[in-house]
Amino acid sequence: MTTQQTDAQIANALQAVAARKDVTDIFFVACGGSYAHMLPNQYIVERESSAIIGNALNAAEFKARAPRRLGKNSIVITCSHSGTTPETVEAAKVARDAGALTISLTHDLGSPLDQASEFTVSYVHSPMTMSPIHSAAVLERLTFGILKIREGNTKADELDKGLAKLPALVDNLILDQRGKMAEFAETHKRETVIYTMASGANFGVAYAFAICILQEMQWIHAAAIHAGEYFHGPFEVTDFDVPFIHLMGLGPSRAMDERALAFTEKYSQRLTVLDAKKLGLATLPAAVSEYLAPLVFSPVLRAYADKLAEAKGHPLTVRRYMWKMEY
Amino acid sequence: MTTQQTDAQIANALQAVAARKDVTDIFFVACGGSYAHMLPNQYIVERESSAIIGNALNAAEFKARAPRRLGKNSIVITCSHSGTTPETVEAAKVARDAGALTISLTHDLGSPLDQASEFTVSYVHSPMTMSPIHSAAVLERLTFGILKIREGNTKADELDKGLAKLPALVDNLILDQRGKMAEFAETHKRETVIYTMASGANFGVAYAFAICILQEMQWIHAAAIHAGEYFHGPFEVTDFDVPFIHLMGLGPSRAMDERALAFTEKYSQRLTVLDAKKLGLATLPAAVSEYLAPLVFSPVLRAYADKLAEAKGHPLTVRRYMWKMEY
Numbered sequence: 001m002t003t004q005q006t007d008a009q010i011a012n013a014l015q016a017v018a019a020r021k022d023v024t025d026i027f028f029v030a031c032g033g034s035y036a037h038m039l040p041n042q043y044i045v046e047r048e049s050s051a052i053i054g055n056a057l058n059a060a061e062f063k064a065r066a067p068r069r070l071g072k073n074s075i076v077i078t079c080s081h082s083g084t085t086p087e088t089v090e091a092a093k094v095a096r097d098a099g100a101l102t103i104s105l106t107h108d109l110g111s112p113l114d115q116a117s118e119f120t121v122s123y124v125h126s127p128m129t130m131s132p133i134h135s136a137a138v139l140e141r142l143t144f145g146i147l148k149i150r151e152g153n154t155k156a157d158e159l160d161k162g163l164a165k166l167p168a169l170v171d172n173l174i175l176d177q178r179g180k181m182a183e184f185a186e187t188h189k190r191e192t193v194i195y196t197m198a199s200g201a202n203f204g205v206a207y208a209f210a211i212c213i214l215q216e217m218q219w220i221h222a223a224a225i226h227a228g229e230y231f232h233g234p235f236e237v238t239d240f241d242v243p244f245i246h247l248m249g250l251g252p253s254r255a256m257d258e259r260a261l262a263f264t265e266k267y268s269q270r271l272t273v274l275d276a277k278k279l280g281l282a283t284l285p286a287a288v289s290e291y292l293a294p295l296v297f298s299p300v301l302r303a304y305a306d307k308l309a310e311a312k313g314h315p316l317t318v319r320r321y322m323w324k325m326e327y
Numbered sequence: 328m329t330t331q332q333t334d335a336q337i338a339n340a341l342q343a344v345a346a347r348k349d350v351t352d353i354f355f356v357a358c359g360g361s362y363a364h365m366l367p368n369q370y371i372v373e374r375e376s377s378a379i380i381g382n383a384l385n386a387a388e389f390k391a392r393a394p395r396r397l398g399k400n401s402i403v404i405t406c407s408h409s410g411t412t413p414e415t416v417e418a419a420k421v422a423r424d425a426g427a428l429t430i431s432l433t434h435d436l437g438s439p440l441d442q443a444s445e446f447t448v449s450y451v452h453s454p455m456t457m458s459p460i461h462s463a464a465v466l467e468r469l470t471f472g473i474l475k476i477r478e479g480n481t482k483a484d485e486l487d488k489g490l491a492k493l494p495a496l497v498d499n500l501i502l503d504q505r506g507k508m509a510e511f512a513e514t515h516k517r518e519t520v521i522y523t524m525a526s527g528a529n530f531g532v533a534y535a536f537a538i539c540i541l542q543e544m545q546w547i548h549a550a551a552i553h554a555g556e557y558f559h560g561p562f563e564v565t566d567f568d569v570p571f572i573h574l575m576g577l578g579p580s581r582a583m584d585e586r587a588l589a590f591t592e593k594y595s596q597r598l599t600v601l602d603a604k605k606l607g608l609a610t611l612p613a614a615v616s617e618y619l620a621p622l623v624f625s626p627v628l629r630a631y632a633d634k635l636a637e638a639k640g641h642p643l644t645v646r647r648y649m650w651k652m653e654y
Contacts, residue, residue: 032556046382046395047395048395058553061553065373065374065579067374068373069377192520193520193548199385199387210550215560215563219563220564221520221564222564223537223548223549223550226385227387228388232358232412232538232539233538233542233543235649236544236546236647237546238648252391252392253392263654321562321594322558322562327586327590
């Protein structure tokens with residue numbers, strides 16, 4: 001994939017968005033890690049749009065019972081890395097049959113998802129870096145692009161400016177944090193349970209780290225806790241030896257992150273904190289910095305995972321079920 | 328609370344719904360267990376309505392960054408058992424200030440949430456029973472009531488017929504399942520991690536059991552896994568000794584529940600399955616039976632929790648942080 005290719009694919013899809021008579025809904029549909037990437041986009045639409053709905057749904061759920069609103073005024077954005085995830089391919093077909101404008105993201109042009117969708121955007125896959133043509137970035141470009149075309153939202157340019165800064169910012173962060181990553185790996189290599197915590201635009205990253213890294217790739221029990229939910233149940237499980245990974249965001253939901261951290265700091269001795277304010281994100285355009293935080297947390301956390309895998313002797317590529325059998 | 332009181336309170340609120348010029352959104356706003364009760368209602372609106380949006384949000388998140396659509400065409404339904412949950416009270420104020428129609432559910436008339444909201448419905452609290460005036464039932468009555476008034480949805484009567492059958496159905500189930508509950512309690516009393524799994528209308532119950540019962544009341548690590556997400560990460564954590572509680576629903580998402588169960592049946596020896604089809608729910612009105620399943624699972628699971636607490640010698644009322652300190 002080149003920048004030119006991806007840019008042209010995004011422009012094509014947005015041209016079709018402009019040509020639609022009405023757009024009332026954007027459904028963000030995928031599974032697992034790709035679904036997690038959708039969550040900040042629902043958040044963006046809720047924060048930015050008064051006329052358009054954003055709704056992120058697991059593809060199997062979407063396929064089983066597509067929302068009744070689905071129709072010719074809907075845009076359905078799907079994502080599957082291989083382009084072969086059956087639930088996502090079928091969701092794209094359901095959407096297209098209903099008259100929705102279908103835009104897919106996949107790494108593999110020519111894949112079933114590409115074929116099932118009207119428009120496809122391909123992206124670069126490199127989990128420990130970030131760029132404007134990584135999938136998480138492409139999704140936000142599409143989201144802000146749609147909001148620009150349909151209702152004059154002016155933040156797409158700010159987004160592009162911010163995205164241009166991310167490759168160097170992320171590379172430097174991963175270099176800077178090498179010591180912290182090694183310490184995290186050593187002190188967590190025998191943990192049987194690790195919790196992640198976030199809110200707002202970052203909940204999807206906390207969710208992805210719990211289900212794709214800890215559960216899937218490291219066989220460690222895990223759950224993502226929404227910082228606003230923490231005090232209404234989950235916090236009772238906190239103890240001196242219970243590990244939490246906190247993602248501290250930049251937007252209006254940061255107060256929730258801070259309140260949760262103030263509590264775990266008192267009662268747990270096993271905290272790992274990634275704070276967007278201390279990671280240089282405050283230098284990004286203010287109008288979009290909260291939306292860029294997940295795009296920084298994601299590759300940095302992947303580098304943490306890489307070190308953890310090394311310390312455990314359990315490579316991130318090992319699976320016991322996935323891709324190995326019928327399920 | 329009497330049936331007459333609650334019925335009159337619901338009728339009052341629905342009268343105000345009818346008097347509104349336009350209704351475009353229902354926001355379901357609460358924290359923890361009350362938030363979990365909101366989730367089936369978002370599901371109902373997505374399944375049943377083409378003109379109205381349903382959106383369930385944690386109250387702290389709503390307070391921090393109310394969706395931009397919030398305004399005079401919104402209905403905001405909040406719930407707090409004590410009526411004192413600060414985030415929920417503030418969310419109701421934010422909503423009312425924005426011109427939304429505010430309807431609260433609380434056990435305590437006269438509480439801050441009651442005072443902050445235009446309309447209040449009070450309910451019966453008795454976690455091991457179900458009736459049309461329990462909070463989860465009241466929420467569905469409001470949801471279907473709104474859909475009836477605003478767009479002629481005809482299922483409210485079917486819902487009432489189904490709800491009338493639940494008290495006896497749930498009482499009998501809890502009696503019938505006594506043996507299974509005792510066995511669950513004995514075989515799980517030393518577990519350190521328990522997963523719950525569900526999809527569709529039942530995901531909220533799986534979430535509530537994980538965060539309010541297991542984490543909060545039993546200090547057991549837990550997470551609710553969406554059955555459609557299971558194969559995209561979480562399933563790699565499955566092993567012979569990893570316990571799962573499966574909720575098998577009735578609606579179109581049941582196929583997801585069945586696929587997940589077929590997998591755990593092969594690779595885990597620690598399964599607990601509650602199947603709506605085998606619990607007599609198929610005798611309820613077909614148009615609403617899938618929406619009634621969470622109202623049956625919830626009290627039955629509470630009876631399971633009761634036995635677990637007994638076997639662990641850790642009463643469901645014990646807390647170390649909640650209500651005991653500032654947080």
